[in-house]
Amino acid sequence: MSTLHFRDIHKHYARRTILAGLELCLRTGSCTLLTGENGTGKTTLLRILGGFEKPEQFAADTGHAQLNWRHYRKLLQSSVLYLHQQPYMFEGSVRDNLSFALDRSLPKAEREQRIHTALQWAGLEKIADTRAKTLSGGEYQRVALARAWLRQPRILLLDEPTANMDREARNRTISLLRQLRDDGMALLVASHDPECFSSLVNEHLNLSAGRLQTVTPASRFVNMTLLQQAS
């Protein structure tokens, strides 16, 4: 189990401090839930980890090397996927949007196979050839998640992935995320719906006043998971 350890993340906008020297671990095969009131900085944190927002201070420890912000961005941005709180669809069909996430070197048949699976999983078969920009709110979230699944990053940062989703889509999302986690992906999920993710998370952190507090520690969750697996 490899761990990515972030330390000293500082970020402020104008005179407002959003993140005040925050510390965080991401583990492969583990899902971390991030809660916090509106405007506490969840999105900001995820965007920093995704390489899209520049923090004032930052340190990341891969276990092998200490990385500053520039090195982190250079080395790790390509293995991190950040799913926007409000996802963006490219011009083109849902299918085009999904195929964007696939490696261009894959053979055509393989690509089509994967897209087909993704469409099926997300319940998007019927609207596969609709212009993605015209989709409904929940469909947006689904396509974005399917796109993330196709991309298969090492670290997946999800910003309110289930907002706007109906009940069934939420359940499917949870089971997809569980599968990804068990395949060894590191997940970090920001959400206002902790119950929804309770069966999935290994660690629950709450962001407030620029720092993280552990709500449920990793250890307890790990035990729970082991117990679940045992049973």
Added chain:
Amino acid sequence: MSTLHFRDIHKHYARRTILAGLELCLRTGSCTLLTGENGTGKTTLLRILGGFEKPEQFAADTGHAQLNWRHYRKLLQSSVLYLHQQPYMFEGSVRDNLSFALDRSLPKAEREQRIHTALQWAGLEKIADTRAKTLSGGEYQRVALARAWLRQPRILLLDEPTANMDREARNRTISLLRQLRDDGMALLVASHDPECFSSLVNEHLNLSAGRLQTVTPASRFVNMTLLQQAS
């Protein structure tokens, strides 16, 4: 209690039928909850009622007059407020965005008083002078709702108003909506979170296959409300 009765709402995109001759009543002082799977057409319906999407067929009955689409738009668009599933913020501060919704003829002191109240209600005092476009997801929803409150329309159409909101903001939203309802506004709320609104709604409708089904009829809710008021 005045009723706005919509009939025969038809809408399709390309060859997909979204709304297939749907019927719906909006009553002053009553809150209707609209549920339905992703992509069933909740947003489409709300946008039609808000005057932003043109249906293929449409009839509205105010009790005094039968209105076709053009007349409806002309006569009623100004008393209907549609709150987007993903709200839009104008360039400028949160305060500017709120003041947009106020009648320009109001005296300055009155305007400021109202904006102050709205800021307070939505918990936005601290960010009143932040550029609205930089707000967080939940803050967006809050400002949009505060804007709607300032506008005081006769009919309020809310598209997933609590998505991205934290728990406290949700509770506040519910109590605000209750107040608006009791002041005589007609509310129509689309949401994937029926529980959240259960204490508020008078009628719960589910949209599926282009038609509405009553989940909980108005009569039952009305009784419940009366009982609550009695107790």
Added chain:
Amino acid sequence: MDALIDASLKALHLLFSGDMALWEIVGISFRVSLLALLIATPPAVLLAFVLAYGNFPGRRLIIALFSTLLSVPTVVIGLTLYLILSRQGPLGEWHLLFTQNAMIIGQIALAFPMLVSIGHSALQAADRRAWETARTLGASHLRALLTIIYEVRFGLLAAVLASFGRIISEVGASMMLGGNILHHTRNIPTAIALETSKGEFAQGIALGMVLLVMAATLNVLLHHFQGKGFVGS
């Protein structure tokens, strides 16, 4: 190269010597072009808006037409108006030819298609929710339009500045319609055309630099006033 340095020095000298003849020409240039822009912009933006938000048959053809009009040499626009304003033409009695008003008319005709074409492209990039939100919050059509204009002000500013550039620097129509008459209708571009036709290249470039400096001031001011213009989140 000497000629270029020579020209630069001349430009500096021209600018700071307080040469009345120069300032007169500069004054005519800016007066005519700013007036033309002021008159052309409101209807052009309105039309651009209708083309961006309306959805009527022929809309796309009209858009293509306006961008086509950008390919018509200014002298041809000038010529056409000349034939209309000339003594022989339908508006001959108005005696507009070889006056600043004729130049203003010509520059309006030049600015209009560019304002519509680039203005449309700026407006169509706006988020439709901006219009809808404004309307649903009770804004009148006019106020909603002004709101959208403010939302895409950077794109519209680019349209206005490009149109300004087009008319402040064009020579074909001003020459045809104004006649390059000293003290009356000689503006910077026609003065430059005259100097270069005399072979006074340095003088021509110097005048060009004067225009550049004046235009730069205007542009920096407007850009500063307008804001940041990079992709926000």
Added chain:
Amino acid sequence: MDALIDASLKALHLLFSGDMALWEIVGISFRVSLLALLIATPPAVLLAFVLAYGNFPGRRLIIALFSTLLSVPTVVIGLTLYLILSRQGPLGEWHLLFTQNAMIIGQIALAFPMLVSIGHSALQAADRRAWETARTLGASHLRALLTIIYEVRFGLLAAVLASFGRIISEVGASMMLGGNILHHTRNIPTAIALETSKGEFAQGIALGMVLLVMAATLNVLLHHFQGKGFVGS
């Protein structure tokens, strides 16, 4: 008015008589301008992108500078390049003056600032999430850039068409650098200038109409190819 009708008839006649001299001029016009546009567009769009997405000191000044350059008369650009390409100038040995290549250089210099200025305004209107989404989904910088370009293609098309309009119709630089030599560097605008200087207005307008028709064809094709260009939801 008669003159206008006369000109229209002449234009039709010119277009359909298969006049070789005319087609040669048209050919030179389009060859030079399309080549110039082809060369100028990629670096200009790249620069526009950097100006829209980068956030470095001086960025705003550079943007203002490019829109300022739109106010410089084409003849001044022509003159400056003339002095550089002239036998006396630093690049005199290249013997470029009065060739089509000199015209292409001139038109690149004219198209570039307009492409940057309007291109920037189109790109800055893009949603920053487009770039971020592309990058986070593993797109290379180049692919992400191409994606953004596709997202704002309508605005960029307007920039390209406006720049095309600017160079296909400009006369100042082509006249200076090309010299309006028959069979070599005479293009439509310089031919029009020649005709009008002779007082052959009808012939001038007719040539203008030929240009209009050709440009309209190009514009309608490109607009059709490009798509709808009105505000989507």
Added chain:
Amino acid sequence: DDKPANMTLKMATTTSTENSGLLTDLLPKFEKESGYSIQVIAVGTGKALKMGEDGDVDVVLVHAPAAEKEFVEKGYGDKRYPVMYNDFIVLGPDADPAGVRDTKTAPESFAKIAEKQAIFISRGDDSGTDKKEKQLWETAGIKPAGDWYREAGQGMGKVIQMAGELEGYTLADRGTWLAGVDKSPLKIVHEGDKDLFNPYGVIAVSQTRYPDINHTGAQAFIDWIVSAKGQQAIADFKINGTPLFTPNADKPATAK
């Protein structure tokens, strides 16, 4: 293969020679005989001379004797060869409000115009014609100024147009006038005095100054145009049956 390597020749000339159609008539004959191909850059006299000074053209054909003299003296060109002449004319509205038709000499007619404050359109562009006009005002002892005197700063064709539109007077060269006579409401109100003489000269750009210039070609052109054949071709060039230029290579006239 002792043909000269560079068979293209660049000539800068005034718009009057090009616009009148003379060169279109003349040059193919030269090209056919000599094998040279000649590229014409038609601009104002000043600009034509400037192009010669910069070595950007091989030969200039212009009509501004004083400026040409200076051009040769400064060493930009080897020698000025007289080629031909035509004359200037005073144009005005048919009604002739200033009564110019009654005058004997050009300065006299100018004085009349100034006295009556009739609209006068000046080229104002330092061209050969403009220089001639300024000289005539000087001879008349008048400093033209006021609203009636309009300096247009444009080519001859345009100025004739403008004078027509504004019903004013102007000084024009006969070639441009003949080329556009049928489109103008103006009439010739004064012509034919020796003050209005308009000679053209041709100069090869100095090879000493610009060694890689096509001097051989330039000389070949000069030799041809001053030869009997070239001179005959000039004499033969007519518009509506009226000859435009009078060849004078053999009897070099002195410009006043």
